[in-house]
Amino acid sequence: MVIWSQVSKLHMLMRLYRQAILDPLTGIYNRRMLLRLGKKSMQECSQNDKPFSVLLFDIDKFKRINDTWGHSVGDKVLTGFTAFVQGKIRKTDLFGRYGGEEFILFLPDCPSDTAIKISNRMLTAIRALKLPINIENQSLSITTCIGISTYSENDTLASMLERADLALYQCKHSGRDCSNFHPIDLQYENDERLKIAEKISIN
Ligand SMILES: Nc1nc2c(ncn2[C@@H]2O[C@H](COP(=O)(O)OP(=O)(O)OP(=O)(O)O)[C@@H](O)[C@H]2O)c(=O)[nH]1
Numbered sequence: 001m002v003i004w005s006q007v008s009k010l011h012m013l014m015r016l017y018r019q020a021i022l023d024p025l026t027g028i029y030n031r032r033m034l035l036r037l038g039k040k041s042m043q044e045c046s047q048n049d050k051p052f053s054v055l056l057f058d059i060d061k062f063k064r065i066n067d068t069w070g071h072s073v074g075d076k077v078l079t080g081f082t083a084f085v086q087g088k089i090r091k092t093d094l095f096g097r098y099g100g101e102e103f104i105l106f107l108p109d110c111p112s113d114t115a116i117k118i119s120n121r122m123l124t125a126i127r128a129l130k131l132p133i134n135i136e137n138q139s140l141s142i143t144t145c146i147g148i149s150t151y152s153e154n155d156t157l158a159s160m161l162e163r164a165d166l167a168l169y170q171c172k173h174s175g176r177d178c179s180n181f182h183p184i185d186l187q188y189e190n191d192e193r194l195k196i197a198e199k200i201s202i203n
Pocket residue numbers: 025058059060061062063064066070071072073074075078099100101172176
């Protein structure tokens with residue numbers, strides 16, 4: 001009886017722990033845990049003089065999938081996409097849901113040229129993907145945009161994510177289904193911020 005109650009307490013604790021760190025829909029890291037682990041991984045790479053890259057994924061025109069097929073099909077696309085990416089990454093990489101249809105892949109020990117190659121390979125594989133939606137044996141195809149940034153001295157996780165986000169924004173504006181690397185260039189960065197600020201005030 002005592003053992004049984006200890007086991008059920010342990011199960012309950014494990015369930016609570018999973019709820020705290022995982023995204024309930026996809027089962028991958030939730031935003032909070034992802035950022036926490038990403039920060040730790042970035043710091044370890046920096047201390048050991050190893051490169052560290054970030055890929056920020058955003059599924060293209062995802063709202064249209066929801067609007068056309070319904071929210072539950074949208075959910076299936078999200079779970080299919082995450083399962084697919086998880087099957088493609090190294091054990092040391094960190095993959096999680098950043099929010100909505102945005103996902104992050106942290107790549108420890110990965111320089112920018114490799115990160116660009118990985119993202120191009122991902123784009124090709126995602127394009128060819130057929131995601132089953134359990135409606136009359138139909139499947140859906142998707143494309144993604146990927147913003148890339150690589151650690152440089154004085155970076156924080158926030159500044160890396162900001163660059164990846166700016167790179168992603170460029171992808172969205174150059175027709176989607178592509179990747180873009182954001183170089184560490186303050187002038188370029190400021191120009192991009194200005195462009196975004198102008199765009200926001202226009203719309
Ligand atoms: N099914 C489903 N939809 C979600 C979930 N989280 C966010 N969304 C939807 O994702 C959609 C994102 O729409 P937008 O931000 O306009 O992005 P988009 O349609 O992909 O457009 P682009 O990114 O510009 O290509 C919204 O309609 C959200 O309601 C979720 O967990 N499940």
